[in-house]
Amino acid sequence: MATRFVIIDLETTGNGPKKGDRIIQLGMAVVEDGLIVERFASFFNPEQPIPLFIQQLTNINEEMVEGAPLFADKAGEIAALMHGAYFVAHNVDFDLPFLQAELERAGWPPFSGPTIDTVELARIVLPTAESYKLGDLARQLGLHHNRPHQADSDAEVTAKLFIALLKRLSRLPLMTLEQLRGLARHLKSDIYLLLDAVIAKKRNKAPADRAVAVYRGIALKQPAPEPDESDRRPALASFAAFCEQEPPLPLPGYKRRAGQWEMMRLVYEALSTSQHALIEAGTGLGKSLAYLIPAAFFACEQQERVVISTHTLQLQEQLIRRDWPVLRQIAPFPLRVAVLKGKQNYLSLDKFASFLSEPSDTYDAALLKCQVLVWLLETDSGDLDELNVSSGARLLLSALAIGEEEDGGRHHFFARAKERSERADVVITNHALLLHDLTGPAPLLPPFRHLIIDEAHRLEDAAARCFGEQISYVSFRLLTAKIAQTIAKWQEAEQDAPNGALVRCQQRLEELQFEGDELFRLLRRYALDKKPARAGRCRYRFSPTDEQSRAWQAAVELCWRLRDLAAALSAEAKPLLSADTSGDFPPSALLSADLAALNRQMAALVRLLTEKEPGVVRWIEADEKGAANAVRLYSQPVDLADFFADQLFMKKRSVVLTSATLTVRGRFTYMAARLGLEDFYPLCRSFPSPFRYEEQAALFVPADMPLVSAVPLEDYAEAVAASVLAIARRLGRRVLVLFPSYELLKLTVDALKTEEEGEPFVLIAQGVQSGSPAKLLRTFLQFEHAVLFGTSSFWEGVDLPGSALDVLVIARLPFAPPDDPVMEAKSERIRLEGGDPFSELALPEAVLRFKQGFGRLIRTEDDKGAVFVLDRRLLASPYGADFLASLPPLSVHEGALSELLDKAETWLS
Structure with missing residues (x-):
């Protein structure tokens, strides 16, 4: 094995050497014996212009x-x-083709040695890294990176990253290294050569593997011993005494916020007097500590468990990683905190052991196995959300989770998480598990009477999804393909003695897949015939009793046929499921779990297409340009107020609901009605943000925009595109543009593309560029002058403090799209009760969404920014006052866009 590694980074005029793009800078760092021994760096004249x-x-x-x-x-x-060395780069597939093209152009032979991609190596060695971009990895490992996107600096940092990854690789147990070596032949770069060297070195030494547990031939982190609780003591100070101490919180840089302490007292009052509460906490208040601290005191003083529920993974992670350590530092008593999620969030060790033994037919499967093998030496929780896997591996990973029908006692990680929650004073969970436990026959959460719900504005949506149903062709096809794979592998294992039951199962499954294709193809065609697509997507709301056409009857008959075929498949498989097969987790267990899931899916399909259920809205979604059978079916309850009243507020002593957006025009009336709280007389209080919005934010409304209600949407999109272009050109900063619908976003992108060429900013658009919202945000932050177009997922939960965002544009007031089936059904219900759907539903929903979008701009006390609302209805319509009244006090400017840009430029400078 060569011991010389040449780490290379280069900057180019574009991303395609075959298109004639050229290298403009090259950096090299030579690594030998874990040290950088030589460097090279040079700019190059590309003999062509460098794009802006x-x-x-x-x-x-x-x-x-x-x-x-x-x-x-x-x-x-x-x-x-480079001679006789490894070629190492952070994304070899980009750097090496450029270098080969330049060498060939210069008359030199191409590089032919081994390659190592540090992105691929980092994915394996650091399976929980938030990002595998070079700058993010450098920050995580504490590597100095002073000039990102300059080849000499990037090469230096990549070399240091490579050295750090090699050291971590060498510390893995021999068992794990040998398993990685068996998978490495499926990887893209020559990592197997590194593993050969590390394994040889480790075998030549005396056994020095750190203490690990072993399960079915897989090395795991040794579980930490549970703490000795024989000396558990009650709180050493009361909550009242804590509130009076000086300094109030012994934390570096902590600044006392009056609203935060008032909220602490209100939360403690609600818990200790068994009252429900609605608390709106403005951005920057420190909401998490404002409920964590009183919850901790109450739990320890009263020996009463408190459960805290959040909607997003990000907030759960923040509570554990950022706020819980702070709480431990300031609490004058020992406190037990546990996190519990649903079973499907935890790895099944048995499923992974079976998956590991299967041939790795794809790159995604091999890389995922490598990542999980390393992660199992690090994780205490087994929470699959800790892993950062490729989009291609995401479905594979979800198949390794503990199934709802599986016995949690057999599964290492979930069982331990449940045990920890049963001993905890404070349990952190999510809305989905909380809602499941409120109605499920066997609750997973330990008994509790006091609950704090953060991100409470998302509780109703979470409940609608939890109690609704969703079936798609993709989910049906994935499940049946998984069953087919299990049957095929079982047949392969029993070639010497063919099993007739397996053959019959395969025949039934093929019939099921054929009929399923026909059903979903028919439903897609039916929906598109009934309702024209908007922005390429059709959403057709239906009621089984109202659909009378022959096509619908044909779909219903196919649906019954599918259910019968699934039952027949289960019947054929019955002797297989009771067979005594070898192995700790035999194929019969996999097949049993998947057949149970298939029968549940078929039963749900029958309910969706045939049963009338009052208070439930159903619809079909199809993409106009999608595959012939690409269709999704949904159902959701229309009104959940009674459910929350009966199952939550009646049964718990105290429920504290908090969020940054709970009021409309300063009142909690709308949210209390939606959540069924009206008859419980909850404590209601709004704590404003501590930010100085009059000094930190200004609102601009262009008077020369057309009224959205007066022109076709295509014309409005053209006006939005022209305004965004003017704002981006003039203000020259990062601009986030929020759209209430993908339809308007797509039309605006199309209008902007004709003028964007040659502009000094980068346009990034959700749904146009591929990638998750988090990936689009990371791309956005790479550029000093960029415009990001976002829809639903960008209106909340996006944190862009300081210079990360200077200008926010709201393209249109966020009223729900006219084809939203849930809003249609809710509106009909309000009309039947003699109400006004606009004032009672559409307007308050839009106001809350508007507040969430506005909250993306000012995230710290030092932020300063401009908000452009391009929808003139904000000032021209009577209801515009409702939107403005829900914002903090700030200056509002109206006028021609050119005048507003002058003011905004002065404001920002």
């Missing part, structure tokens, strides 16, 4: 390369450094 967005990204301009050498002038020196 490349100049912005790299800070390399035309002047810097004008007098630089040609690549051919340095090709010999570069080839000599």
Whole structure:
């Protein structure tokens, strides 16, 4: 094995060497024996212009390369450094083709040695990293990176990253290293050579593996011993005494906020007097500590467990990683805190052991196995959300979770998490598990009478999804394909003695898949015939009793046929499921679990298409340009107020609901009605944000925009595109543009594309560029001058403090799209009761959404920014006052866009 590694990074005029793009800077760092022993760096004249967005990204301009050498002038020196070495880069597939093209152009032979991709290596060695971008990994490992996107600095940091990854690799147990070596032949770079060297070195030494547990041949982190609780003591100070102490919180840099302490007292009052409460806490108040601290005191003083429920994973992680350590530091008593999620969030060790023994037919499967093997040496919880896996591996990972029908006692991680929650004073969970436990036959949460719900504005949506149903062709096809795979592997294992039951199961399954294809194809065609698509998507609301056409009857008959075929498949499989097969987790267990899931899915399909259920809305979604059978069916309850009243507020002594957006025009009336709290007379209090909005934010409404209600949507989108273009050109900063619908976003992108060419900013649009919202945000933050178009997921939960965001644009007031089936059904219900759907539903929902969107701009006490609302109805309509009244006090400016840009430029500077 070569011991010489050449780490390379380069900057280019674009991303395609075959398109003629050229290298403008090259950095190299030579690593031997874990040390950087040599360096090389040079700019190169690409003999072509450097695009503006490349100049912005790299800070390399035309002047810097004008007098630089040609690549051919340095090709010999570069080839000599690479001779006999590994080629190492952070994304080899980008750097190596560029280098090969330049070497060929200069008349030198291509590089032919082994390659190591530090992105791939980092995915394996650091399976829980939040991001695998070079800058993010450098921050995580404490590596200094002073000039990102400059080749010499990037090469230096990549070399240090590579050295750190090698050290971590060498510390893995021999058992794990050998399993990784068996998988490495499926990886893209030559990591198997590194593993060979590490394994050989480890075998030559005396056994020095750290203490690990072993389960079915897999090394795990040794579980930490449970703490000795024989000396558990009650609180050493009362909550009242804690509130009076000086300084109030012994934390570095802590600034006392009056609203935070008032909220603490109100939460404690609600818990200790067994009252429900609605508490709105403005951005920056410190809401998490404002309920964690009184919850902890109450739990320890009264020996009463408190459960805290959040909607998003991000907030759960924040509570555990940021706020819980603070609480431990300031609490004058020992406190037990546990996190409990649903079974499907935890790894099943048995399923992973079976998955590991299967041949790794795909790259995603091999890489996922490598990541999980390393992660099992680190994780205490077994929570699958800790892992950062590729989108291709996400479905594979979900199949490794503990199934709802499985016995939790057999499964290492979930059983331990449940035991910890049963001993805890404070349990942190999520809305989905909380709602499941309120109605489920066997609760997973330990008994509790006091509850705090954060992100309470999402509780109704979470309940609607929890108690609704969703079936898609994709979910049906994945499940049946998984069953087919199990049957095929079972048949392969029993080739010597063919099993007739397996053959019959395979035949039934093929019939089921054929009929399923037909059903979903028919439903898609039916929906598109009934309702024209908007922005490429159709949403057709239906009621089984109202659909009378022959096509619908044909779909219903196919649905019954599918249910019967699934039952027949289960019957054929019955002798297999009771067979005594070898192994700790035999194929019969996999098949049993998947057949149970299939029968549940078929029963839900029958309910969706045939049964009338009052108070439930059903609809079909189909993409106009999607596959012929790509269709999704949904159902949701229309009104959950009675459910919350009966199952939650009647049964718990105290429920505290909190969020940054609970009021409309300063009143809790709308939210109390939606959540069934009206008859419980909850404590209601709104604590304003401590930010100085008059000094930190200004609102601008262009008077020369057309009224959205007066022009076709295409014309309005063109006006939005022109306004965004003017704002981005003039203010030259990062701009986030929020759209209430993907339809308007897509139309605006199409209008903007005709003018965007040559602009000094980068346009990033959700649904146009691929990637999750988090990935789009990371791309957005790479550029100093960028415009990000976002829809639903960007209106809340996006944190862009300081210079990360200077300008927010709201393209249109966020009223629900006219084809939203849930809003249609709720509106009909209000009309039947003699109410006004606009004032009672559409307007308050839009106001709450507007507040959430506005909250993206000012995230810290030092932020300053401008908000442009392009929808003139904010000032021109009577209901615009409701939107403005829900914002904190700030200056509002109306006028021609050109005048407003002058004011905004002055304001921001």
